[in-house]
Amino acid sequence: MPAYAAPVDDMMFVLRDLLDAPGVLAPLGGEEVPLSLMAEVLGEAGRFCEKVAQPINRSGDEEGCVLENGVVRTPAGFREAYAAFVDAGWPGLAHAPEHGGQGLPRVLQLLFDEMLSSANFSFGLFPGLTRGAIEAIERHADDGLKHLYLPPMVEGRWMGAMALTEAQAGTDLGLLRSKAEPLEDGGYAITGSKIFISAGEHDLAENIIHLVLARLPDAPPGVKGISLFLVPKVLPGEGGGLGPRNALSAGSIEHKMGLKASPTCVMNYDGAKGWLLGAPHQGLRAMFTMMNAERLFVGVQGLGIAEAAYQGASAYARDRLQGRAPGAGGGGPQSILVHPDVRKMLLTVRAFAESGRALAAWTALQMEQAARHPDPAARARAEGMVALLTPVIKAAFSDLGFEAAVQAQQVLGGHGYVREWGMEQLVRDARIAQIYEGTNGVQAMDLVGRKLAQEDGALPRAFFALIRDSLAPDSEFAIPVLRALDRLEAATAGLLDRAAADPAETGAAATDYLRFFALVALGWMLARMAAVPGAPESKLVLSRFFNARVLPQAVALELALQAGATPLMAMDEGAF
Template sequence: MWSSARSMPVYAAPLREHLFCLYDLLGFDAHCALPGFGDISRDVVEAVLEQSSRFATQTLLPLNRPADEQGCRLAEGVVTTPEGFKSAYRKLVEGGWPALTCAAAHGGQGFPHMINVLFEEMMNAACLSFGLFPGLGRGAYVAIARHGSPEQAALYAPRLASGVWAGSMCLTEAQAGTDLGLLRTQAVPQRDGSYAITGTKTFISCGEHDLTANIVYLVLAKLPGAPAGTRGISLFLVPKFIPDSLGNPGPRNGVSCGAIERKMGLHGSPTCVMNFDGATGWLMGEAHKGLAAMFSMMNAERIAVGIQGLAIAEASYQNALAYAHVRHQGRAPGSEAVADPIIRHPDVRRMLMTQRVLVEGGRALALWTAQALDVSERHADPQVRQQADEFTALMTPVVKAFLTDIGSECASLGVQVWGGHGYMRDNGMEQFVRDVRVTQIYEGTNGVQALDLLGRKVLQLGLLDRFTVPAAAELAVASTDDRLRHLAGPALSAIGLLKESTSLLHLRASDPAEVGSAASEYLRLFALTALGYLWTRMARLAVAA
């Protein structure tokens, strides 16, 4: 019988579901025929996932609740992370986890994005506030590897890939959130080819901390005389400590943390106000093309944020399910017991099944999109790469917005299953609600994702067929199977509704208010249609087994 004593949330990595999605649903064996993946056998994948599980459950999970209570501390410009984070980060680096998908040329392991999705799901389910640190380092690595000069890539990419240095993205300013065209940070050219960066950035995740010897800031700023708006934004690399001739951290740069925010959740990760006072930086890529360079890595980064939502949804579901088995309240229909486990009550079962359907469908959606991302980067045929890139571009805003939406929904359902005990701080369920909420806001708000999907990807670029044509063909075949008709038929009808809605919005595309007001509901319709298709694929595998 469950008691009201303090309870630590539980988590066990769903490895069986991970392997099912990889190998049964998405044909990962064939996926490993892509260039660079030939040595990745199933035995290797299972070993990597098992090690990921151990790191998440044994190292990170015990830190989650204490980190929420302790938070981060700022004193004399130095941010101290919660107890245990430094040791956990050392284990992360020793295990080679930051290098999982990085290029071999930079000391990386070259694994598919699909594997990294599952690693990040486990890490973030165990302790989301910790997971932000390596996630930001990976983002900085990708940007420098793609857009840095050969000298920048040689110096910074291996250190970010290994995790011995961390990364941080410095975009937002007090007056420039979603609208980055309003930013004021200035970059003044210097005689030695560097730039003096001056300005204040806000809401900077992991902008200052004690986990690594150096932090590499990617800063959006404007050059003197730059064009107005987003066309005048450039991207700069600004290290916390300027490396010496051997690549070791040298003198402190002119960048400091002015404050850390007091916020709703994610107390274990510092959200900083960062002051750049003539800090030395170097231009990355072309002048005035900084936003394009930053957005070139956004597919992977926005999928990663979607995974944060998925991770919290999974963690909340596991804890709600465990509680529902041991909490006795009231008689279930047809029972003569004094009190039954609440899992026997229909409404509780409804909430648990809603969580499970969204989590398992969302995981399939994320992995399917990550699979296309791998193909877009590695396939030998340029036409196939282009098609995969278009599919990834179409699905990325859906993954980011929908999975973070369901993260909040499932976290709230988890509190509801626990009832009054879920509302109490001691049991950890309300922490899921607080921690996941920001994922619907950062890396582009979910409203912005919806506008990107509908306004740009669907109405402007016409990418909808990348999803609907193959999905409709497969569902049409499945609907002829008596065992699948109850799933395939409604999913096929949903595709018809999605296409009909798209046609109507095409007719009204000249009115931005019409498109803007419909965008979020359109994204929800798109996501649920995609889940219906994927659940039909999963059901087909089940009936064939």
């Protein structure tokens, strides 16, 4: 597979020309972040991904992780790559300076995450998990825990993991059984077993901070009885150093379809010492701080896969001589780029990669406004946009990322099925993003069952109005998007009416509605890019292609939504 080339120029087009990132960030306080600094940071990040992370991607997949005597050994080169990652200061890129971070805008972190996911999906997961744990500790821990744990985590010496799932408790966390017994010193003894714990044990860092869901002795049943605990692999020692090993261990690691250089562990807690994060029985609230951050990260993983898939497939298509253009006369074989179907696949992947990057960056800037805007109303508006788009980005981007990898594999034909060309690894790695951090069906239910109806539908109305206000109604690029938006608004109203009468309508509509929503949002970004004065010709071509060959899927999705729940629920359970 060709070497990965970080798309820094396109990222800067998004930040500079499309979104005016400095102008958005200027009213939020803090030090100014000029475009020159953004370009420098992304350039260095791209070089790390190209020169350090990507060269160990295939070997990491082939070697995988190994559990030996209770220790997970990561593939050759991963420890050295992570040490370089830490030495360069990358773990603290967007974290608060008070904890040792650089305090740069999270949009830069998001774009770095995309590049890492393109270059080495497994490697990028390790720091991504740690950031989610840091956000939960920042939001919910007391000052003592923050002071003790955040500086080494932000520095990258200590890493993080989320320990939520149990064998009998996946999406339904109300079924979890892990227990937390109070200790005399204010801590808790955590006992239980967790499964599917990404990076629960490994050799990259000197300590791993687990955030574990468990029940206190007086916990009520169900999700209202869940608490969240900070449980370190190694207990802190004197002066911020390391003390004794805690009573937790990896029982096994899963043998997976992909993501082989990242260990997915069964973790056993045998009276491990932990500390409560947040209030008792309020662990679900604390957990969602972590989960929502990770869901955006997972969506960006799908975006990174799409970019890597496009680069590999387009390079192959340029070089592969096979057949001749339809209607061509004599002569030798031509590049497969002369074939319309090959172009359709490549354009579909590229249109998602570029529009998805723009939508993700826009959402990251909304996150900055939600956190730091001086106007409470502006903060509330931005927070609503982030809440609305989080399930869309997680689910649609991971779906489209997997589809992009499959289409790119198809471009390569038989070579796409062979390991050394690299495309089959992208297909295998991409698949997990549709499953973990809440399956995409769960994300669609969150969008349709929760977000659409909040405040009597205020969130989608505000987003739809934003799309209308930002597009010129007579633009050739905007007209198809606005027509699709009309359909989406009508579908939203109809769905809410049907769901009020029959709860089954919500689940029946959820995944189709989320795809419909995402198509409009991505078309919006492409239309905006095409309208930028002096935009590259490729932006205009991609917008026209998307409007003509991808956005019409919205018509079929609208018809499917109108069919309602009856076709899905008519068959008796015994007939399955």
